[in-house]
Amino acid sequence: MYAIPAQEIAGHCLQAFTQVVPASQAAFYCVDRQLQAHDFRLHCMSGEMHRDYLDNYRQFDPLQPRNCHSSGLAVVPLGFAMAQQPAHDSRRYRDFLRRYGVVDVVEVVAHRAGQPQAAISLLRTADQGTFTTDQLAQLNALQSLLQMAVANMQPCDDSLNGLTPKERQIALLLRQGASNKQLARELDVGLPTIKTHLINLFRKTGVTSRTELVGTLFL
Known part of the structure; x- marks a missing residue:
């Protein structure tokens, strides 16, 4: 079977997800064996915000791959993830989101052999509001498409x-x-x-x- 490059899949998935469930910003990324996110493909997100996240706030992110994996969910809302970590970490991460006008985030994770392989992060600003129950249900339906896409994706660079x-x-x-x-x-x-x-x-x-x-x- 022909394996599709990760960046090609990232572009198609970001376009599909943000058309069905509007988001102000989004990112597709691979997940390595140590459950670390890497090889980000950004959608409408500034390089400044992404660098700030990697340099200063990544460790406080409740939606890191290891946290999403331990949740047992394929679609992980920010509120749920924040409730699973220390309150001071969640406050630090909220400060980061507030700095860039983000009010809600949801992570959609695809697995291979029981391990997270790739994910899409969707972010929304105040004018869009938080993700609704219906939108989370739509993302759960779309997750199966992400799962199929990742199954045909070339392995990320180990x-x-x-x-x-x-x-x-x-x-x-x-x-x-x-x-x-x-x-x-x-x-x-x-x-x-x-x-x-x-x-x-x-x-x-x-x-x-x-x-x-x-x-x-x-x-």
Whole structure:
């Protein structure tokens, strides 16, 4: 059976989900064996918000893959997830959402062999209001389509498991031939920071050049 690239599936799924259940922002991501989210595909979400999440609030997110997995649900509403974690963590995460005008979030998770493989995060602002019971039911119906799509998806890169989210992003951009200047622009950091990330990547993978790095991780 032909395996479809994850980014292609991500685009189709984000379009389908946000057309059926409107959301102000959304993200599709893969989940590795350590139940960490990676390889995000963003929909109407600013890079600034996403970087702020990864750098400062990810650890407080009640909808992280490990939490969704332990819930036993395929569609996990924010309110339910927040009730399962310490109140101070939920307050920190609410502060993050409030900063960007988000009032509600729901996670739709697809599994493979009993483990989360990929998920879609849907976010709504005040003008859209919180997700209704009917909309959550619609997402439960759509989850089976996500499940089928993920079943035909090429496995996400296990070779990237030991990398931080920024290192993953850099590695994927290097695979596309990005220069240091392009990396700095994409990550909104200076060239010295990019050079530091590259040195760390070389050390982690035991290589001495960008070409070796791409070959080790992706070939």
